Amino acid sequence: MPKKPSTPSQSTPSQSAHHPTHQLSDAITQLPGVGPAVAEKLHKRDIHRISDLLFILPLRYQDRTQITPVSELTYGEDAQVLVTIVSTGIKYGQRRMFVMETQDDTGWLTIRLFQFGKQQTQHLTVGTQLLVYGQAQINSGNQRWAMMHPEYQVITPQQPITLTHALTPVYPSLLGIGTKKIQRWISLALNCLHHEPLLDLPEPIRTTHQLPDLNTALIAIHQPHVGQSLDALLSPDNPNLVRLVFDELLGKQIALLRQKIAHQSENALAFTLNHAVYQRLIASLPFALTGAQGRVIDDIFSDLQHNKPMHRLIQGDVGSGKTLVALTAVLQATANGLQAVIMAPTEVLSEQHYLQAERYLAPLGVSVAWLSGKATAKQRRETLAAIQSGEAQLIIGTHALFQADVIYDQLALVVIDEQHRFGVHQRLQLRDKARSGDTPHLLVMTATPIPRTLAMTFYADLDTSIIDELPPGRQPIETLLLPQGQRETLINRIQHIIHAGQQVYWVCPLIDESDTLQAQAAEIVYQQLSASLPDMTVGLLHGRLNSDEKTAIIAKFQANEIQLLVATTVIEVGVDVPNASLMVIESAERFGLAQLHQLRGRVGRGSAQSYCVLLYQAPLSDNAKKRLQVIRENHDGFAIAKADLDIRGAGEILGTKQTGDMHFRIADLTRDEAWIAITYPIAQHIVAHDPVLADKLVNRWVGSSQHYADI
Ligand code: ADP
Ligand code: MG
Numbered sequence: 001m002p003k004k005p006s007t008p009s010q011s012t013p014s015q016s017a018h019h020p021t022h023q024l025s026d027a028i029t030q031l032p033g034v035g036p037a038v039a040e041k042l043h044k045r046d047i048h049r050i051s052d053l054l055f056i057l058p059l060r061y062q063d064r065t066q067i068t069p070v071s072e073l074t075y076g077e078d079a080q081v082l083v084t085i086v087s088t089g090i091k092y093g094q095r096r097m098f099v100m101e102t103q104d105d106t107g108w109l110t111i112r113l114f115q116f117g118k119q120q121t122q123h124l125t126v127g128t129q130l131l132v133y134g135q136a137q138i139n140s141g142n143q144r145w146a147m148m149h150p151e152y153q154v155i156t157p158q159q160p161i162t163l164t165h166a167l168t169p170v171y172p173s174l175l176g177i178g179t180k181k182i183q184r185w186i187s188l189a190l191n192c193l194h195h196e197p198l199l200d201l202p203e204p205i206r207t208t209h210q211l212p213d214l215n216t217a218l219i220a221i222h223q224p225h226v227g228q229s230l231d232a233l234l235s236p237d238n239p240n241l242v243r244l245v246f247d248e249l250l251g252k253q254i255a256l257l258r259q260k261i262a263h264q265s266e267n268a269l270a271f272t273l274n275h276a277v278y279q280r281l282i283a284s285l286p287f288a289l290t291g292a293q294g295r296v297i298d299d300i301f302s303d304l305q306h307n308k309p310m311h312r313l314i315q316g317d318v319g320s321g322k323t324l325v326a327l328t329a330v331l332q333a334t335a336n337g338l339q340a341v342i343m344a345p346t347e348v349l350s351e352q353h354y355l356q357a358e359r360y361l362a363p364l365g366v367s368v369a370w371l372s373g374k375a376t377a378k379q380r381r382e383t384l385a386a387i388q389s390g391e392a393q394l395i396i397g398t399h400a401l402f403q404a405d406v407i408y409d410q411l412a413l414v415v416i417d418e419q420h421r422f423g424v425h426q427r428l429q430l431r432d433k434a435r436s437g438d439t440p441h442l443l444v445m446t447a448t449p450i451p452r453t454l455a456m457t458f459y460a461d462l463d464t465s466i467i468d469e470l471p472p473g474r475q476p477i478e479t480l481l482l483p484q485g486q487r488e489t490l491i492n493r494i495q496h497i498i499h500a501g502q503q504v505y506w507v508c509p510l511i512d513e514s515d516t517l518q519a520q521a522a523e524i525v526y527q528q529l530s531a532s533l534p535d536m537t538v539g540l541l542h543g544r545l546n547s548d549e550k551t552a553i554i555a556k557f558q559a560n561e562i563q564l565l566v567a568t569t570v571i572e573v574g575v576d577v578p579n580a581s582l583m584v585i586e587s588a589e590r591f592g593l594a595q596l597h598q599l600r601g602r603v604g605r606g607s608a609q610s611y612c613v614l615l616y617q618a619p620l621s622d623n624a625k626k627r628l629q630v631i632r633e634n635h636d637g638f639a640i641a642k643a644d645l646d647i648r649g650a651g652e653i654l655g656t657k658q659t660g661d662m663h664f665r666i667a668d669l670t671r672d673e674a675w676i677a678i679t680y681p682i683a684q685h686i687v688a689h690d691p692v693l694a695d696k697l698v699n700r701w702v703g704s705s706q707h708y709a710d711i
Helices: 036-044 179-195 203-208 214-222 230-234 239-264 275-284 291-304 322-335 347-364 377-389 424-433 452-456 484-499 515-532 547-558 593-600 622-633 637-648 650-658 673-689 691-701
Strands: 060-062 078-092 096-104 107-113 129-135 145-148 151-155 168-170 311-316 339-343 368-371 394-397 411-417 441-446 463-467 478-483 503-507 538-541 564-567 580-585 611-616
Touching: 060 230, 078 107, 107 129, 129 145, 168 179, 179 214, 214 239, 239 673, 239 691, 275 322, 275 347, 291 311, 291 322, 291 441, 291 463, 311 322, 322 339, 322 347, 322 394, 322 411, 322 441, 339 347, 347 368, 347 394, 347 547, 368 377, 452 673, 478 484, 478 622, 484 503, 484 580, 484 611, 515 538, 515 564, 538 547, 580 593, 593 611, 593 622, 593 637, 611 622, 622 637, 673 691
Parallel strands: 107 145, 311 441, 311 463, 339 394, 339 411, 368 394, 411 441, 478 611, 503 564, 503 580, 538 564, 580 611
Antiparallel strands: 060 168, 078 096, 078 129, 096 107, 129 151
């Protein structure tokens, strides 16, 4: 079947009369071709109702409104041409191809098709006219114009040339759903829009910020008029795009503001501060608290004495001692006869926390439980029973802490480590876990700083404390970049370091696919290094080991029975061996900056000068070079995060991962930073004065997370 050029998504009242049954609020399953499997994919992309389709933006546009003479093609650019077939043939090269030489009055064009069947090619005979849309390239041999697998339509008297009147939007394909289908559904959604325009912002707001009205903006984005420059359409300054960004920022901010208001009416148990037990903890430490730790503890203690739930974010660089600060809060909970949990992002980190808590709190009589994923069924049953009876006072684990079968006796404090935002969904789970009527106090800790604009807006529902001081005696770590080829030099250096009595970490390349592959890669590095350093004890630590094995290896490294520890990123957090003074990170270019900073933070904890060697695979891309330079030149996690933000953009850093369930469909927190501060007071105004609009906006942009409405 010859492919037809797609018709633009024209929507006119007469056309939409064919679909009188659809409404914007209908579930997408009402649309043709959306069965349960497709619906599930769309749901994953936050598309539940027909109206949600309107906010899928075109990636680009095709101009099929005109025909370009072959002689006027531009290399690398898409164009539509009208040509006649002069010869055809099948070529067998690396791939089987159907090749057509074609021409118009102005020049030759070679067309290559990679996937073709008999049915398809029997129409492609010499003398046939084709309307072709594709990217202009040049044959390396004869220097003629060429197109690889373009879209085309056979032109016959029955099927004459039909040029479209609007630019054709090209949508992203969502989880394998073809872009043509998405285009069809969006055009149906646009038909609905003509019948039931979306509720717009009040006129004065639009006038002040020179925003087009929402419905016009949507139509202009999906069905742009001919004659507009594609650059202008795709520019971030396109007022129609800005209008959508504005809407989304408002929707999200209103949802958060409402959440914040809801928090204020929640109740928590007010703790009675127990100074004596706090003093006993401090006296038991082998070091003094830093001033910054002391200030943050004051903030927390003052929150805990209120019957409003604490909702506090602690920002502090790697190694600033956040865990200990959290433990002081935990100790107040247990001293009040209440339970606390610490949730870590990974199993390994939860174990590290467990060990620290055992070390510092057990001597004070606190009973600490570790809800490990690796526990046997019997151990798990016992732990769950201890949690339910209240015998376990501090419970440490991953998100499994909030599973349905974990029932708490008196949960009053929740500490979340290494996370920015606690998702709304998790918050609800959490409230369900508390004693009825009470919400636990919440402490969130992160080493990744939040840019100021975001802190003031999207994080406005969290109070913030900063640990802006590292424990004394930490030496700045010298960081070096070394191409992989110079491994031998490095191994000589390692011998010296180990002979001088110090220890070394060697972090293996990051392999995303699976734990197993990662473990295999680590095994290989381990074998190589054991062979190169025969008189040293080399250890191996990776995620496939069970927790007893891991604990044993970390203990040996701590006792200097292992001099060189080959590890995967399981050591990223928590492991604390002051005698280790060299950190080698292999294929450093594959790691994120925050992760490199975390890894490097494992050394420089003792009195010796420490080094971090970033081994890289040459040649480095410009971007990779920039990123590794950032790590080499900066020691401060805040500066690194800021540089990371500049290179990668906030959307990527804060988008899906860090903001819990707050992810953005259209707005980009870096690109649109200036708008964030502008929309915030407007969001506040709408919350206070226009509940109907507030509902609509929340529904439009947060929509299916009905939780926002429930809170
Ligand atoms: P992070 O903020 O990265 O989570 P940790 O809480 O893991 O840091 O602390 C890093 C190390 O510093 C731990 O070994 C901890 O015991 C130690 N530490 C914490 N506070 C101090 C302090 N005031 N003085 C010296 N060492 C400290
Ligand atoms: Mg930590």
